[in-house]
Amino acid sequence: MFADVEAAKLFYGDVLGWSFAEASTEFGGYAEARVDGRAVAAVVPPMPGQEGTSQWCLYLAAEDAAATAARIHDHxxxxxMEPMRVADFGTMCLARDPGGVVFGLWQAGTHEGFGAVAEPGAYCWADVFTREPEKSDAFFPAVFSYRAKRLEDDMDFRVYDLGERSVLGRMRMTDDFPPETPPYINVYFTVADCDAAVARATGRGGVLRFGPMDTPFGRFAAISDPQGANFSVIDPGSTTGEPPRTTDVT
Structure with a gap:
């Protein structure tokens, strides 16, 4: 969601190599972002009452949006936004966890979601950043049947697994975050070269918040785009060291 959609297209088109479908006036100016013709994200103007706001929103898949919305309320x-049918494409819903983290639900119709993941230009990973981690750790596993694991180090970080796959992280927001920064879900986009992507982003007015840094999962950096939307880029092909051990949380 971007206050200036055309500026967002120019920025992300350069940084991540996206092309864009023609915006749909029928669906509020929604324009699908694509890599090699496959859907990887979308940009849309703010909804009424949110003018001036720019941020990314991650949509989690739901087999039954109404039933998942009920679990969100119960927990x-x-x-x-209550579950809303979007023509034949699917059903969407917007929600907030008890700690203030905003996310979406998507029950697929003809549009299933990502057409590509974990390749240059496409979504790769996401972390829940929250000041109240105990609330997120109770909420997300209860609503989405995640199994939580903690890293065996001093960092307050959890990994949420769905079946045998790790699908989402949870990070405690420390005092390093400005107090005015709300809780949010930080999305990671795959790039072929982290440093080159950072150079493109800062060259177009983005702000480097952290990194680039080498990790066992890839070389990554955290960025704010010129409109203030936070995201990260990661090159998963450039890994350093062994992944940290994890322990199930009961």
Missing amino acids: GGELL
């Missing part, structure tokens, strides 16, 4: 979350 202390807030529905910002």
